[in-house]
Amino acid sequence: MKMKSHLLPEFMIERDEERCDNCKVCVKQCPFGVHYYDEETGKVYSKEELCVGCQRCVVYCPRNALKVIPYPGHYRPNDYWHEEYIRDIKKQAETGGIILTSCGSARRAKVYWDHILLNASQVTNPSIDPLREPMELRTFLGRKPDRLEIELDENGDVEIKTELSPNLMIETPILFAGMSYGAISYNAFKSLAMAAKRFGTLFNTGEGGMPKDMREEFKDCAIVQCASGRFGVDPEYFNYSAAIEIKIGQGAKPGIGGHLPGEKVTATISSTRMIPEGTDAISPAPHHDIYSIEDLSMLIYALKEVTNYEKPVCVKIAAVHNVAAIASGMVRAGADIIAIDGFRGGTGATPKIMREHVGIPVELALAAVDQRLREEGIRNKCSIIVGGGIRCAADVVKAIALGADAVYIGTAALIALGCTMCQRCHTGKCAWGICTQDPELSKRLNPKVGAERAYNLLRAWSLEIKDVLGGMGINAIESLRGNRDHLRGIGLEEWELKVLGIKGAGE
């Protein structure tokens, strides 16, 4: 039965009639069909109920005639029955379905980064000026031995006897998080690969395989993912990589798999993922060969075998309640790197209930994992990468001081490419050419320009990290790692300070 929608528009479009010359750029730019041209009146109008607030038309309007603002009308304000709940109920009453969304959790939950403050040197210890002194951000990811055995020969030459596990060397403790070709466009995927290569860090293929034409060029800066759908997986894929990541879970949707609708499975995606064109790409919730920790170990060693023990293997999980014990098991199962994705982590599509209610903040998960691995004496057997809502260089610094070796950025990297967080990735209609397979839309993102933007972001954050390090009197990032003495909490309860392992401000 066709019913009238009771939903209020989310955005309102103000068109300045004096500035608008009805050039139709907005009509062309909007993939959601908001703007339309009326032949009879010769004017452009808008259907604001369709607007997602991506701001594409505003940026591209040649005469600055448009404003997209939150819809001012609302229900009777109610702090309990917040608008969003009313809206969702109405939506479900009209559709009878799960509410789908994308990006990371948008709910008002405590952001621990914002309750942590950083230290600086005064008097007793000099701060170091990053403009005059070297500041080192080089980071190694992978298993480290407990000790180095060396041998001196009669000439006084030093020989290292210890056999080392493979490690990844990156020039800044920031990597691009797994985002698959399929979830994002080829151009977005390639932008990140190019930026990572140029900066000396790594990007992550996500679960959609690696396009053949990119393998040779980007093999040294790619972390290739092996997820539950095993898309695009074969020995060549694993060997054209810097490292392999087994994806168990994702912060935006812990405990569930993924679904790339058939309409997005174009010819190139079909050949990259090794599935028929136009079929849905469904990743199961669990890996069906991993029902326990010993199964994980078997997969880790199978991947090491296939790559001749030359590449570190990373295991990525969502930050869930028992994360510390799980992480410990992963390290014991042979993971060289563990990646923890907090509940703010982004996605190209997720049921809203998973995004908003499942998982824990990555700050707490990280602190718990780092402390647990130290208590068990196995912290140096692995590196820790955290992701899930890293918004700025300060978040990176805080993550490293809490104990991370490096961070993954996904959402922030896409924002650098043009994303405005409209949370409509799952529609495949991304106006910025990022989360779409529509050739007309994806060509809006030029990989050269995208790579430049992503590179600039890495550069800017790295400079900011160096500034903060210098202020602390530290000139190498490794001296910040796990150095919680440089953190203080504000507005935190005793239990929160204890989990974070930090003192309150003034203590």
Next chain:
Amino acid sequence: MINRVSVTDGRVTKEIQACAVFGVMDRSGRRFDGKMIIEAMKNMRVRGNGLGGGFAVYGIYPEYKDYYALHVMFQDDDPDLKQEVDEFLYRNFDVVHDEEIPTNEEANVVDPPLFWRYFVMPQKKGEDKKLSDDDYVVKKVMYINTCIDNAYVFSSGKNMGVFKGVGFPEEIADFFMLESEYKGYIWTAHSRFPTNTPGWWGGAHPFCILDWTVVHNGEISSYGTNRRYLEMYGYYCTLYTDTEVIAYAVDLLMRKQGLPIEVVAKIFAPPMWDQIDRMDEKKRKFYTTLRMVYAPLLINGPFTVIIAHHGEMIGLTDRIRLRPITAGEKGDMLFVSSEEAAIRAVCPDLDRVWTPHGGEPVIGRLNDVKRVEKVVE
């Protein structure tokens, strides 16, 4: 009294301090009295504030040279406390001799605790039989220091001793009668300028495990990283000072892992990556591996440190020389000091005086021990 907080939740306070350090060694092994080092420390009086001074001396107990010399301080007059420690020591060691450490009651110090020394041999039982003598002694010393309140073993090596307390170094020397009472072939000393805590006798330098001693000046900005790494190897920093971290790191790397000081110096104060990237392949690989594996033991921030154990005295400054060290030589005598003036005050006609680069250790050795020079240059 020191508050020995549990460190398991990772939230500890550390002391902040500045200081003066001095070390002198006769590389021929000739033993000499404390006059020279006391004079040198007086010359740097302004670097301390009278809240801590101390000395380490090597070669002072030749008659008991095969026995661990435990120096114990009792912060409390309670006779039961000493009895508890005595019983613990007699139960775990063969105590061949024990006596009160002689002190000068006229000395200008306030509220000194009771000092006692025990010359002991391990008496290992049960599970402990698997431990080496050294590890056994460390374990028992750690037990007293963490589990018996108000008793503190502050020196535990053979044929050497630490003397320290609250006061200027010359006052501490006067209290322990170092000028007349002892002769050693290495002397190191420290004067403290704590900025945030009143001194306590155990908190003064040098810090000592077995015959390893450390005196240190500086504030380590990597303290949290270093401390948490050492905790994984069973070292718990109970004194919350930067120096303790260095002492444990030295014990782990040099005594337990057997790395030579030339390598350890490069762990504490490694060259910059842009230097390493320009080295030849062999050196580059060596330094890259060293930095990768021992990243958590990079000591960041300003420091001057003098490390000593039998046969060896080492001076080292931080990687960008924020707190320089000066070295001087006169025949077999080697000096390392916070200030050149202090060396010249006691030895005006030096053969050579220099300020080493960051991360370049000054090493004094008794014998011609094999050197590690080719790669670690």
